[in-house]
Amino acid sequence: MWEYTDKVKEYYTNPKNVGELENPDAVGEAGSLVCGDMLKIFLQINEQDIITDAKFQTFGCGSAIASSSALTEMIIGKTVDEAAKITNQDIVEFLGGLPNAKVHCSVMGKEALEDAIANYRGIEKKDDTDNPVICQCFNVKEQDLRNLVREKGVTDIYEASEYSKIGSGCGKCHNEAVAIIEDELRKKNENSNKITKTQLVLKINKVLEGYISEHLRKDGGDIELINVKKNKVFVKLCGTCGKCSMSSHTLKNFVEKTLKEQVSNELEVIAV
Amino acid sequence: MEKRLVYLDNNATTKVDEKVLEKMLPFFSEKYGNPSSMHDFGGKVSKDLAVAREQVADLLGAKNPYEVTFTGCGTESANIAIKGALEINKNKKHIITTKVEHPCVQNTYKWLEKRGYNVTYLDVNARGELMLEELKEAINVDTALVSIMWANNETGVIFPIEKAAKIVKEKNEKTLFFVDAVQAAGKIPMDVSSCPIDLLGISGHKFHAPKGIGALYVKKGILLPPLILGGHQEKGLRPGTENVAGIIGIGEAAKLAKDFLSDELIRVKTLRDEFEKGILKKVFNAKVYSANAPRVSNTTNISFEYIEGELMLLHFADAGICASSGSACTSGSLEPSHVLKAMGIPFTSLHGSIRFSLSRFTTKEDIEYALEVIPPIIEKINGYSPYQKELRELKELRNF
Numbered sequence: 001m002w003e004y005t006d007k008v009k010e011y012y013t014n015p016k017n018v019g020e021l022e023n024p025d026a027v028g029e030a031g032s033l034v035c036g037d038m039l040k041i042f043l044q045i046n047e048q049d050i051i052t053d054a055k056f057q058t059f060g061c062g063s064a065i066a067s068s069s070a071l072t073e074m075i076i077g078k079t080v081d082e083a084a085k086i087t088n089q090d091i092v093e094f095l096g097g098l099p100n101a102k103v104h105c106s107v108m109g110k111e112a113l114e115d116a117i118a119n120y121r122g123i124e125k126k127d128d129t130d131n132p133v134i135c136q137c138f139n140v141k142e143q144d145l146r147n148l149v150r151e152k153g154v155t156d157i158y159e160a161s162e163y164s165k166i167g168s169g170c171g172k173c174h175n176e177a178v179a180i181i182e183d184e185l186r187k188k189n190e191n192s193n194k195i196t197k198t199q200l201v202l203k204i205n206k207v208l209e210g211y212i213s214e215h216l217r218k219d220g221g222d223i224e225l226i227n228v229k230k231n232k233v234f235v236k237l238c239g240t241c242g243k244c245s246m247s248s249h250t251l252k253n254f255v256e257k258t259l260k261e262q263v264s265n266e267l268e269v270i271a272v
Numbered sequence: 273m274e275k276r277l278v279y280l281d282n283n284a285t286t287k288v289d290e291k292v293l294e295k296m297l298p299f300f301s302e303k304y305g306n307p308s309s310m311h312d313f314g315g316k317v318s319k320d321l322a323v324a325r326e327q328v329a330d331l332l333g334a335k336n337p338y339e340v341t342f343t344g345c346g347t348e349s350a351n352i353a354i355k356g357a358l359e360i361n362k363n364k365k366h367i368i369t370t371k372v373e374h375p376c377v378q379n380t381y382k383w384l385e386k387r388g389y390n391v392t393y394l395d396v397n398a399r400g401e402l403m404l405e406e407l408k409e410a411i412n413v414d415t416a417l418v419s420i421m422w423a424n425n426e427t428g429v430i431f432p433i434e435k436a437a438k439i440v441k442e443k444n445e446k447t448l449f450f451v452d453a454v455q456a457a458g459k460i461p462m463d464v465s466s467c468p469i470d471l472l473g474i475s476g477h478k479f480h481a482p483k484g485i486g487a488l489y490v491k492k493g494i495l496l497p498p499l500i501l502g503g504h505q506e507k508g509l510r511p512g513t514e515n516v517a518g519i520i521g522i523g524e525a526a527k528l529a530k531d532f533l534s535d536e537l538i539r540v541k542t543l544r545d546e547f548e549k550g551i552l553k554k555v556f557n558a559k560v561y562s563a564n565a566p567r568v569s570n571t572t573n574i575s576f577e578y579i580e581g582e583l584m585l586l587h588f589a590d591a592g593i594c595a596s597s598g599s600a601c602t603s604g605s606l607e608p609s610h611v612l613k614a615m616g617i618p619f620t621s622l623h624g625s626i627r628f629s630l631s632r633f634t635t636k637e638d639i640e641y642a643l644e645v646i647p648p649i650i651e652k653i654n655g656y657s658p659y660q661k662e663l664r665e666l667k668e669l670r671n672f
Contacts, residue, residue, distance in 0.1 A: 012586060018656050029658075036580065036599060036608060036623040040658040057658035059623075061582035061599070065656060172607070 004062060005096035011066035016073055019055045028116025030108045036060070037105070039068055041112045045120060049079045056112075063095075063102040070094045071109040084117050086110065101170040104136040134177055137169025142180060149184035157181060200263070201228050207262045208235070212255055216241055223255065231266045233259060247271065273645070278638040281594045282478075283425050283455060283571060283629035288521070289480040295524040296482070299517040307514055308505065317516055324523025328487050331526035332453075332472065333463030341488045341506045342519050346454040347376035348499075349473030349488040350419075352510065354380050356496035357417045357448040357471065358389075364416035364446070370394040370402060371614035372426075377419050377452055378610070390414070399565040400429040400615050407436060411443035418449050422456035422472075426598055426611040426627055427562040428571025430460060434467040441468045448494070454478055458529030459536055459568040464489055471496075476518065480631070481525035485518030532632050540630050541569035543639050547628065548572045550643040555650050556672040557663060561617055570630040573598070573612075575621035576650055577666060578659040584626060584649065591645045598625040620662070 004012075024042040031037035037060045044053035054072040058064050070091055075083040088106040092098050098106060131143045148154040148163050157177050161168050167177055195203070205225050216222050221241030226234040235255065237247055244250070248271070256269040279287070305314030307321055325337040334340060343349045354377065358367070369381050371393045385391045392410040396402055402420065411418065418440050423430045433451055440449045450471040456462065458479030464472055469491070476485040490496055490509070502511025529536075551558050557577040576584065581599025588595055598609030599622075608622050617625070628642075654663055 012583065013590065015656065020660070036619075038658055057656060057660070059578065059657050059659065060580050062586045064580075065583060 002063070002099045002102065004066075004099070007094075007096040008063060008066045008098065011069045011095065012062040015065050015069035017055045017069060017076075018057070020057060021053060021055050026116040026120035028112040028114070028119055030111035030115060031060070037064055037108055039064065039108050039112045041068070041072070041109075041116050043075075043116050043120065045080060049081070051075050051078055051080065051083055060105065060108075061102070063098050064105040064108065066095055067091050067098070067105045067109040068112075071113060075113065080117055080120065083113065086113065100137065100168065103138075104170050104172065107136045107139075134180065135164070135166040135169065135173045138165040140164045140166040140173075145177060145180050146184045149181055150188065154181070155185060197228070201225075203263050204228060204233055204259060204267070207259055208255075211262075212258055215254070216250075226272050231264070231268055233267055233269045234272050235269060236272055273641060275592050276638075276641055277592045277594070278642050279594045280628040280630060280634070280638075280642065281596050282631040282634075283428075283627060284596055285477045285483065286480045286631050287633060288477075288482050289525060289528055291528060292481055292521050292524045296517040296521045299520055303516075307516065308503070321514060321516065321519055324519045324526075327523035327527045328474075331457065331462065331530050332474070332489050333461075333465050334489055335465045336492055338507070339489055339492055341490060341509050342514065342522070343473075343486040343488050343506075343510050344484060344515070345486040346374070346452070346473055346475030346478075347486075348510075349475070349486045350374075350376040350450070350452055351380055352488055352496065352499045353450045353471040353473055353490075354384075354417065354419060355499060356509075357450060358384070359497045360494070361416035361446060361448060364414050366390045366392070366412060366414040367417045367419075368392045368394065368407070368410050368415060369419040370396065370421065370431075372396050372400065372424055372611040373419065373421055374425055374452060374454065377421070381419070389416075394420075396429075396614050398561065398616055400424060400427040400562045400611070401565050402431045402436070404432065404435055404439060408439050408443060411440060411447060413444060415444055415447045418447060419452065420449075421452040421454075422462075423453075423459065423568045423571075424611060425455045426609055427565070427573045427615075428455070428567040428629070429562050430456070430566045430568060433469065437467040437469050455568065455571075458526075458533070459570060461533055464491075470494055476522035476525060479525050479529045481522040482518055485515055485522045487522060535632055537569055540632060540634065543634055543636065544569060544572055544628075544630055547630075547639045547642060548574070550639075551646060554643070554647040556667045556670050557650070557654065559621060561612075561615060561621075570634075571627065572629075573625055573627045575612075575617065576624040576626065577621050578657050578663050579624045579650070579653045581624050581626055583653055583656075584624070587649045587653065588626075588646065591649065593642055593645060595626050595628050598627065599623045620659075 021042040021044055025045040026043040028041045030039050040057045042055045043051055046052050054076050056068040056072050058068045074094060088110040091106040091109050131141050133139055133141050134145055148160050152163055154160045157167050160166050167174050208223055208225050213223055219240055221239040224236045224238055226236050241247055251269055251271055259267045303317060305317045307318035309315055325340050328340045329337040367389050369377055381391055394406050420431055420436055422433050437449050440447050448470045451469050453472050454475045457474040472489040474487050477483040496509055498509050505511050505514055551574055559575045581597030585597050598612045612622050612625055
């Protein structure tokens with residue numbers, strides 16, 4: 001059972017401004033039936049840009065009704081600019097507080113209002129598809145969550161919550177957040193399987209100085225590692241090899257082949 | 273109509289029967305001895321526990337009272353049964369359950385899944401019924417355990433447990449069969465000895481015993497390992513000093529439940545049906561998805577389309593009516609009911625589903641009051657919905 005303040009109770013028991021306006025100047029929507037929350041807001045706006053009337057229809061719980069009703073009360077008499085400045089926290093305060101798990105209801109009110117104002121001003125709603133909000137209650141975006149995994153070493157939703165409070169409100173985002181964390185961990189794991197450049201150089205050098213050099217020395221030649229740039233291995237053939245007419249053949253068919261087999265298939269050997 | 277408290281949430285918990293309470297009280301005061309003690313003062317109590325064990329065995333239809341182990345609750349019974357069964361069938365890695373189990377089974381299965389078990393979750397149809405052919409197909413040589421509830425807590429739909437038990441054993445006699453009978457105990461006649469059920473869990477507070485006491489039936493011949501370790505109590509399967517008063521309570525409640533079974537079956541069913549019919553007659557956007565499935569006689573799950581459950585419950589509570597909802601907003605997780613989702617109930621109805629569950633203490637006056645109070649509340653909340661067009665169409669469609 002949720003603990004609702006008297007004001008919330010009053011607003012869901014006898015909500016104000018329920019219904020629709022016949023010829024609204026703006027209509028806004030937020031939420032969806034699938035999530036169990038859906039809010040429509042209708043505004044009447046005069047020439048001075050003042051909201052003269054507002055009504056709402058909400059499919060939602062007690063706090064959703066109370067938040068919607070409170071919002072309409074708060075914006076009537078305000079200019080559109082003033083109304084646009086109202087935050088979900090203002091709605092929560094107006095109601096004397098909401099249970100943590102229900103803060104998203106006030107966010108929905110705020111979103112419906114934004115939508116209505118955008119509709120009134122004839123602008124497209126800002127596109128958040130690249131970086132959607134995962135946790136509505138504490139406004140944690142997907143990128144924030146991914147950064148926590150990458151930079152703070154977070155491995156599960158509980159650790160992520162210590163930094164960002166994600167998932168500690170309504171909990172609706174749990175599955176999505178867990179999926180994102182797991183995805184990011186997988187990426188991180190893949191990256192850590194890749195060896196660093198130093199490790200690569202050491203590995204190449206070991207093979208060159210060991211197996212390859214041993215073979216070349218039998219013919220009085222030798223090889224020296226000069227540099228490694230990305231996948232390109234720069235080497236210097238010494239001794240008899242340096243003067244050998246077959247050196248390019250040795251380079252491709254023996255040195256490069258061996259490095260490809262023993263270090264990485266992507267390596268290319270270049271003589272300097 | 274004068275406001276009154278109408279408790280229609282008996283699948284959540286029930287009132288402790290006064291006769292039960294009366295039997296329990298002496299065990300808090302003059303009979304406080306420990307049944308394990310050597311002295312008579314304590315030792316005598318073990319005789320009272322033996323009576324309670326017989327009473328519970330009788331309700332379940334268990335042949336031997338020692339097949340009954342007392343536990344802390346239905347959840348604990350399920351955990352001991354499931355984890356214990358897998359210890360017995362250690363080399364088997366496939367387990368089966370349904371998509372509509374109580375979280376005590378569902379979450380235990382998810383936990384096992386993470387630890388490498390291969391899980392089959394059986395579907396239900398649109399009425400919430402289990403399809404036995406699917407069960408039959410799912411069982412193989414590697415199947416360690418099948419867990420199926422006897423009656424669903426949200427819809428009241430009864431699963432054909434006797435048939436399921438036979439199917440399990442026909443397909444693989446080594447596969448163990450656990451039944452979560454928490455919502456069936458005291459609501460339908462049970463006879464575990466007549467069918468091959470290996471393990472079965474019940475919870476006292478769902479049939480007028482107090483909270484904090486449950487029982488697990490373990491068929492003779494199955495030696496389950498305990499979940500928690502300790503002394504010899506409950507044959508070592510559930511160590512720890514017995515919850516004596518609770519055990520006396522569940523024993524007495526089991527006896528009363530068995531006596532009342534005919535009453536539950538007829539009087540409560542009549543009241544439930546009257547209520548359901550009344551709501552469907554008075555409220556155009558009400559629908560009962562499980563109406564044609566076999567159901568326990570005390571439960572109805574009514575979906576009020578295009579409106580939200582928590583808001584209804586809040587208004588019902590104001591009017592004195594206690595019920596519960598499958599709506600996302602009422603649960604701690606804010607996820608809508610997995611049971612109704614598994615039935616494929618559309619979102620337009622899912623969030624507005626209300627479970628009303630009666631008991632032998634529900635009266636005709638209670639139902640009359642509820643039928644008087646609920647329709648105007650729904651009418652009012654319909655007015656808040658953003659789906660006015662859809663509601664108007666529905667009203668026409670249903671000839672209101």
